[in-house]
Amino acid sequence: MADLIQFKCPSCGGKLEFDSASQKMKCPFCLSEYDASEMQQEDAVLDQKDEQKEERYDTGDSTWGQGETDGLRIYKCQSCGGEVVGDETMAASKCPYCDNPVIMTGQFSGDLKPDLVIPFKLDKEAAKKSLLQHMEGKPLLPKIFKSENHIDEIKGIYVPVWLYDAQADASYRFQAKKIRRWSDQQYAYTETSVFSVDREGSIHFENVPVDGSEKMDNTLMESLEPFNIKDAVPFQTAYLSGYLADRYDVDEQTCAARANERIKQSTRQEFTRTVQGYDTVTIEHEQIHLNEGKARYALYPVWLLNTSWNGEKYVFAMNGQTGKFVGNLPSDKRKAWAIFFAVTAAVTVIAYFIMGMMQ
């Protein structure tokens, strides 16, 4: 039953939410502000042992039928007593009845406790503004999408990510060529010098992020990178107040494959970059060993904006720390063809006259 944390204002008893502008807990009613560290005592419950975690799943006094709660978790709001229903990974939300922010402590206790959290730095208004900017200066975007487009939902969500550190020990053999060309009155000469280039060494990577949530699109998360880990702070539930959050549902081992893939690609690029002064460089042999691997669990701030148009759903996302905004937009096919034919015709006519003048 002690599943939920709700941060109450010590002055007026109102709901406290994390305010991204002041980076403090703020009461929207009496405007009192509190440092997040002052709310640390609430997190003591997170250090409970795993056996106690199981107590958080509560369907006892509800009217749900057998099997109806499969895959769901039901919590009781401490403010109004209303039921807060979420899936197995929901870790922070709002009570649908009283709108009070609620944090499911069981989702962060024991091994599930994140090591780090990057607090939101940008608010909902910034996300709305960025969406409008995102649609500016794009001639192929249907005008009607911009004018008719209504945001169905905006949510600030802490996305669970795994951060990997690793050292890559690598050994490479490249074939590199230098090509020199010159000519005299009769011949054009091409001199090709072929080199065998060996490189061996190591390179270190830190905090390579991999999305640990099944629900969140991995490509969307990667498009929002980079997040600045220097702003990360030790995890505290207070930072989640007023936002949504999920706990990870893809484990560290599974996510490691994706991190390794990216680390290997960058190792390849960095070692290839050391082969300089050649016209072509190709890899003949490659060996990469990753070691000193370490993984940490963190929560990254993301604003998600859902819109629908013409029966299709469009998802946009904004990095809640840096403001980087991404999301694919629809194209006006008729306008695309019109621009293509107009440019082709104009360039053809200009080229025709220029070539005519040169002859």
Added chain:
Amino acid sequence: MDFLMPLIIGLVVGLIVLFSLLSQLKSVSQKHEASDYVVQNSLHLNVRNDRLIDKHTERQMVRQAMPQGGSAGSVPMQNASHPQSSHSPGMHSQGHQQGGGLTIVDAPKNKH
């Protein structure tokens, strides 16, 4: 036929403009590397070795100098089996290294 080349140029430019405008609408893509997460100055090389293993020169007849009835073609100039150490004026010397040794080889003399 006079119109063909300008049309090709027009189509190519039209396609470039079209694809650049379409690419403005796509901002979601997978990251294939982790270059943002390389620790600064963490690349250390224990082995850094560049060896010349082969050097050869090819020559191609310049079209204006082509004799009547002849055809321009690529002529390899290397002749590693008969290395010579002398240089002929107007000829290019080339290095050819096989098995670690560097040999200077002259290009065959011009037959014209």
